Amino acid sequence: MSAQPNATPADSRRDEVVQATCAVIAREGLDRASMRAIAQELGSTTGVLTHYFRDKNDLLGFVLKAIIAKLELDRIDPSSVEASLEDVRNLLGRYLPGAADNELWWRVWLAFTVAALSDSKQAEQHRSLYAQMRSMWTALLTAMQARGEVAAELDPALEADVILCIVDGVGIQALISPELYSHDYQMAIVEAALARLAPR
Amino acid sequence: MSAQPNATPADSRRDEVVQATCAVIAREGLDRASMRAIAQELGSTTGVLTHYFRDKNDLLGFVLKAIIAKLELDRIDPSSVEASLEDVRNLLGRYLPGAADNELWWRVWLAFTVAALSDSKQAEQHRSLYAQMRSMWTALLTAMQARGEVAAELDPALEADVILCIVDGVGIQALISPELYSHDYQMAIVEAALARLAPR
DNA sequence: TTGACAACATAACAACCGTTGTGATGCTAT
């Protein structure tokens, strides 16, 4: 279950710090995630943080990398898998908040995304990451279209962006109004926006 | 063009401060919008801010109120207007970023939204605001459905949430990748998600 | 037993934050 096969004890401890940082960011926000707050969440002092990370930027870099890994780990290879519309639904279902601990990762991801809007370096990273998702979905939809699973008259690139937008939108709304956006309701919205993919 | 018909000079000066605050938030982020940074944006010192506002919270309250006013000002009364699908498109078109100075307002709004996720008081405000939009769209779609402008088998409440989600999603993506999300492309995505509203 | 090193705790530092009080300036009504 560990991240790496040859993970040293130091690496696992580092991961604990990253986890604690995510917890603080998700609960209090990115700007309130100070060194001392993170250390307190960990039940230690800032000495732990400075020992395993060069500075705060370094720590946040590890956090962002962990989030990105979470985003891409459960991704499928669009060229090797013959996905049906049902598979697409399941894939999005596991990705959205409302299931498992996804809400925590969504909160952290959204915090970094908004912060990236004011940081050209981080903005470029986010752009390329979304570009990656975009090309993945475009390839997947193109393959499905060739197999007749997606209506022929649709533009796969545009539909890929529709998926990205609807997922982001549902994600945000679910974070704002979790009592309204149950997992089933999130899926209902996604399916409503995706129904047009079906042929005929 | 002023906000209020009987606006005093003090009110207009207050509005200048609010505008400057929005500019700083949009450019540098909410956490970087310090009193001194806002004053510098205004070409003054913090004396101006403390004179017109009790404290920073008070100032940010005015900013949020200005944003909300921007959100609701160009809203239509769903019961009095006989909107067509074309009108819905135009309404959303004026609302999305990519047109006029909407991008600035979107950045500020998103900053407040993410901050609200870690503040139960602000979170409730955002929830009720989205609830307001939700009921507006539901009423509008219901009326259009009764007039045969929207397919009869659809659930207006669900479709209202689809609209809210797709707008938020397109808005965020447009802020992240403005060079990709032109105004026309934003509209194309919205129209793609909205095409299913048409009857038959 | 001792020395080296990892794993922290602790304290101090400058920089920045929001807030407050004080004073200078200029306009306005009397």
Add this chain to the structure above:
DNA sequence: ATAGCATCACAACGGTTGTTATGTTGTCAA
């Protein structure tokens, strides 16, 4: 002319921030 008030500039305050240096503890090889 002068009192009064609006409109700021400015400095200082306590608190919090990230960073750095130094101290303490345990472990383990030689």
